[in-house]
Amino acid sequence: MTIIKKIPDKLGQHALCAGCGHGIVIRLIQEVLQELGQADNQIAVVGVGCICTATSALKVDRFQAAHGRACATAEGIKRVRPNVVVYTYQGDGDAYTIGIAESLNAAYRNENITMISINNTNFGMTGGQMSWTTLPGQKTETSVNGRDCELTGLPFHFPEMVANSQGFHVAYAARGTVNDVKSINQTKRMIRNAFEAQLNGEGFSVVEVLTACPTNWHMTPQQCQERISTSVESEYPVGEFKKRG
Amino acid sequence: MKEIIFAGFGGQGVLTGGLIIAYTASNLGLETVWLPSYGPTMRGGKANCTVKFGEKPGEAIGSPSMEEADILIAMNEPSLDYLEFCKKDCAVFVNANAVPESHVYPEGVDVTRIDVVELANEVGNVKGQNLVMLGAVIKKMGLFSEKEAEEAMCKMFEEKGKGAFNSANVAAMRKGFEAVS
Amino acid sequence: MAKELLKGNVAAAEAALRGGCDFFAGYPITPSTETLEYLSHRMPELGMKERFIQSENEIAAINMVMGAASAGARAMTASSGPGISLKAEGMSYAAHYSIPFVLLNVQRWGTGLGSLKSGQADYFRECKGGGHGDYHNIVYAPFNIQEMVDDMYEAWDVAEKYRVGVTMFSEAVLGQMMEAVEMPPFKKREKELDWGVDGTGTKGMKYPTGDGWDYVEFELEKYNRIIDEMQRWEFYNVEDADYIFTAVGLPARACLDVIAKLRARGEKVGMLRPKIIWPFPFLGFEELHRVNPHVKGFISVEMNDMGQMVDDVALAAKKAGFNVPVYCYPCGGGVPQVKAIIAKYQDILDGVLKEKY
Numbered sequence: 001m002t003i004i005k006k007i008p009d010k011l012g013q014h015a016l017c018a019g020c021g022h023g024i025v026i027r028l029i030q031e032v033l034q035e036l037g038q039a040d041n042q043i044a045v046v047g048v049g050c051i052c053t054a055t056s057a058l059k060v061d062r063f064q065a066a067h068g069r070a071c072a073t074a075e076g077i078k079r080v081r082p083n084v085v086v087y088t089y090q091g092d093g094d095a096y097t098i099g100i101a102e103s104l105n106a107a108y109r110n111e112n113i114t115m116i117s118i119n120n121t122n123f124g125m126t127g128g129q130m131s132w133t134t135l136p137g138q139k140t141e142t143s144v145n146g147r148d149c150e151l152t153g154l155p156f157h158f159p160e161m162v163a164n165s166q167g168f169h170v171a172y173a174a175r176g177t178v179n180d181v182k183s184i185n186q187t188k189r190m191i192r193n194a195f196e197a198q199l200n201g202e203g204f205s206v207v208e209v210l211t212a213c214p215t216n217w218h219m220t221p222q223q224c225q226e227r228i229s230t231s232v233e234s235e236y237p238v239g240e241f242k243k244r245g
Numbered sequence: 246m247k248e249i250i251f252a253g254f255g256g257q258g259v260l261t262g263g264l265i266i267a268y269t270a271s272n273l274g275l276e277t278v279w280l281p282s283y284g285p286t287m288r289g290g291k292a293n294c295t296v297k298f299g300e301k302p303g304e305a306i307g308s309p310s311m312e313e314a315d316i317l318i319a320m321n322e323p324s325l326d327y328l329e330f331c332k333k334d335c336a337v338f339v340n341a342n343a344v345p346e347s348h349v350y351p352e353g354v355d356v357t358r359i360d361v362v363e364l365a366n367e368v369g370n371v372k373g374q375n376l377v378m379l380g381a382v383i384k385k386m387g388l389f390s391e392k393e394a395e396e397a398m399c400k401m402f403e404e405k406g407k408g409a410f411n412s413a414n415v416a417a418m419r420k421g422f423e424a425v426s
Numbered sequence: 427m428a429k430e431l432l433k434g435n436v437a438a439a440e441a442a443l444r445g446g447c448d449f450f451a452g453y454p455i456t457p458s459t460e461t462l463e464y465l466s467h468r469m470p471e472l473g474m475k476e477r478f479i480q481s482e483n484e485i486a487a488i489n490m491v492m493g494a495a496s497a498g499a500r501a502m503t504a505s506s507g508p509g510i511s512l513k514a515e516g517m518s519y520a521a522h523y524s525i526p527f528v529l530l531n532v533q534r535w536g537t538g539l540g541s542l543k544s545g546q547a548d549y550f551r552e553c554k555g556g557g558h559g560d561y562h563n564i565v566y567a568p569f570n571i572q573e574m575v576d577d578m579y580e581a582w583d584v585a586e587k588y589r590v591g592v593t594m595f596s597e598a599v600l601g602q603m604m605e606a607v608e609m610p611p612f613k614k615r616e617k618e619l620d621w622g623v624d625g626t627g628t629k630g631m632k633y634p635t636g637d638g639w640d641y642v643e644f645e646l647e648k649y650n651r652i653i654d655e656m657q658r659w660e661f662y663n664v665e666d667a668d669y670i671f672t673a674v675g676l677p678a679r680a681c682l683d684v685i686a687k688l689r690a691r692g693e694k695v696g697m698l699r700p701k702i703i704w705p706f707p708f709l710g711f712e713e714l715h716r717v718n719p720h721v722k723g724f725i726s727v728e729m730n731d732m733g734q735m736v737d738d739v740a741l742a743a744k745k746a747g748f749n750v751p752v753y754c755y756p757c758g759g760g761v762p763q764v765k766a767i768i769a770k771y772q773d774i775l776d777g778v779l780k781e782k783y
Contacts (some may be wrong), residue, residue: 010627041625045493061623065489066519072486076493076501077623078475080449084625102489105482202725235550264604266429270430271606279431280603283457283542307683309603309676310761 001035010042010057014054019221021211022050022118024178026057028114029087032192036199038085045074047090047099050124058089068099071106074113085198087114092133093123096156107170108160110203114194117158117206119175120213121232128216132156135235141217155235159208163241171202173242179208179228183238185238188239197244210236246304247388250291250311250327251375253320253340258375262318263294265379269389269397270298278309291323299384318382319344320375338374338382340374343397357385364420373417380421391422431605434461434571434596435504437607438530441578442502443472443541444610447528449499451479451490456542457598458532461504482582484509488516488529495520495527496631498622500582504530507548508597510556517591518557524633524648526585528578529563529730530594532601535729535759543759544598546675552593553704562649563591564656565704567674571605573701579610586615588652589633595703597675597729599761626627648650655667658701661716663689664718667696669771672739674700675728676761683764688771695771706738711746723781725753725766725774732756733782740783751781 008030016022033042044058048067055062065073070088078086088095095103095117106113122140123129129142133156137146149155163173172194176187187209194205210232212224219227251263260281267279276299282292295314297306311330319325321343328337334353336399341358350356359381370376376398383394395418399411432440439461442450451468452462462480469478477499481487487503494501505513511529518529531552535545552565564584568574574754581592621632633644663685664670671681678699688695698706698714713722724743726736733754740752755762755770773779 002496013614040627042627043497043623059627061625061627063493063623063631065493066515069489069516072481072489073493073496076449076451076490076495076499077497078493079479079490080494080497080499081623081625082476101482102486105486107484218457267431267604271429276606277431278603278605280599283598283602305682306679307686308680308761308764309599310680310763312683312764 004075008039010034010039010059012057012059014057016054017215018049019212020050021120021178021209021226022054023057024184025116025118025209025211026037026054026089028178028184028188028191029089032188032195033085036192036195038195038199041083042085042087043076044079045070045086045088047088048095048125049091049094051089051091052125068094068097069102070094070099071102071111071113071115071183075106075111078111078113082112085114085195086103087116090118090119091124092119092121092132096158097132103158104162107168107204107206110169110171112201112203115204115206116191116194117208118211119208119236120211122213122216124213124216128213133236135231150176157236158197159206159241162204162206170204170206170242171197172205172244174206174240175208175236175238177228177233177238180227186238193244202244210238219221246297246299246306246316247316248312249316249318250293250297250314250330251296251318252291252324252327255292257292258372259292259318259320260261260294262375262379263296265394265398265401266296266308266388267298268401269394272397272400273389273393274302275299276304276306277278278306280309293324293327316382316386318378320378322348334363336386338378340378357381359421359424365417368413368416368420370413370417373414376414377421377424380418381425382421385425391419394418429608431604431606431756432571433460433602433604434574435532435601436464436757437575438594438596439464439468440609441575442528442581443468444612445579446500446582446614447502448474449477449491449494449501450503451481451487451501451526451636452492452503452505453481453484453487455509457534457601458506458530459505460601461530461532475656475708484512485516488513488520491527492523492525495525495553496523496623498619498624502528502530504532506532506534507536507545508538510548510551513553515559517563518559518561520591521557521561522632522633523698524589526582526589526591528581528585528592528594530596533595533597541759542598544600544676544761545582545729545759546597546677547730547734549703549728549730552595553706553738561705562652562704563593564588564652565593565595565702567595567703568600569675569678569699571600571603572607574600575607575609583616586619588648590648590652595675597674607735607742608680653705656702657705657707657709659707660699660701661696661714661717662699663696664698664714665696666694667718668694668720668722669725669774670714670721671695671697671725671727672700672735673697674703674735675729677727677729677757680762680764680767684767684771687764687768703735706742708742708745711742711748715746715748719747721748721750723751723753723774724748725755727755727757727762729759729762730756731758752783753779
């Protein structure tokens, strides 16, 4: 038996660091949309961050949003093109730190868009500064002695927040990783659920993906995998926090 | 060009009163500007509006602001402060119920006192005090004919979905006409 | 069609819809809120319930507008000074992508929270850019509600023609007052856009990418074309005037009263009123020089504290060949009083008020 894994039509090249998880997630998005027959019916609204070096990987209609504002821009697009799959693709700094207002408000209104957020526990593009998802004690360029949660707040859990807080009624919220084949397949199912929710008009869907940042974590890809499956996943559990229907 | 200031407390219907003047003038094809006080002043404090209209068709209005009013309508005593923005020989219509008779006016000002509370009560329309006052102003100053004013007012309230009160409102305005006849 | 008495903010909103506006996002702020309020019920009435968003903040609103416009809508947002400061980032992004959209600025006076007085203190921001980078919006400066209606009706045609933002330079009093206006009929854009995101990936934003010469050339060509084609002004009693007032919006209305009063006592004064302030009507000053080269001075009347438009007046006067003093009366917040303008004019004649340039 020959298994042929076809590269999705809309997938292009990127210039991300070796060992970065972004590339896998972008591929999963395009695999899912192609399987759902939506390859030619998608608009990607991309945030500001490492994704800026990978927009060429998305050979689709896309809009480079202002830093943190992707959800607002995506809402504007979706309201005008309700039959097109509209999603944001943002890092944790973009989606949860500078963009906390736009992201939460899009979820709060249960806008029928999908948010794919990449959580690598730091601002990658600018060289590894602390973000709201940085782990307690994690060393970054702006927390050289380790994140002090007394002063900087606790790690930010967006999917749990929009899934479980009163007043929010999102369609789907989940967190996955792309650490190994099993988790990649699980994350792909989550992304599929998220897009299906949008196609069915169920409302806001979010999939956060925990990814590695070898460059700023100063680790080899293997060390990154280890870190994700231990300390990162223990802070940010993988799973579905709001299931569909 | 005629310039009129309609002033009082918020809730005394001064903005509506001014609006009826603007509607009437506009109905007659005259250039009109209605400028309300806005912002914090509209929330229960002093309220006023300035209405300017051309006396013949095509006469354009320059500044919409209070400049040199021909008529000041004062529904309360603090409104008389606006005399600062009135012509020396302007006409002042005061709410006799709210402004003491002893109030001293600048020389040259023509004062007419209207007991709007009593007149409005007489027609059973206590909320129509502004309309009583308006009737008196329109009639005494000859701004418009009675018919023009009544028609414009009724049309305006109908457009605002308040046409049901038109007969009570016309009665109030007519009380004002009578008061200065 | 019969004329209808409408508030400036409401008339602007209705005229926008007539001009094809089919998306609005905004946030409440005095004195522009009536636009938001009106559209919140008027758009559903026109079958556009989903096309209206009361956004969480001003920043989201401009980003929603950008998204909607990139997806093919005629999108608008409205606010006042402080709110538009927050939108500055979005306006720069919109300029970068050459996204046509309309911004209604119902100006209030002052920095910071300022006050609710009518103001024109946002002249520099609206005309000189405001966000980061080099860009301009076309800035209409209507002086009555009918003109604002007509400008708004044209706004998207112009915005889409040049792929540029359009700003309506309104002000508190113009937004709050009522005048009789004639509304134009509803219209749609004549030709479908050949750019934008529709999901197929076939058109795209088609703006020149990168930071190289191409982009610079593209921008220069675009803005130069706007400068050539969009200068608008109006003359009032200029032929024999010794002094020319320059003013936009409601101060220009006050200047009309000033001119009537001064002319009645034999003073030769007139006005050049820019109807669009970016591009500034340099051509108007050149024409003025042909009509009346004997002007003794210009007097810029503005609702701000230090004078802003006066800089452009001085440049335009100089370029047109006038070598005369340029005075400024920045009256602060609120429409300037006619008698105050006349007093300043007298100060100029008496040599008390010195020229700014």
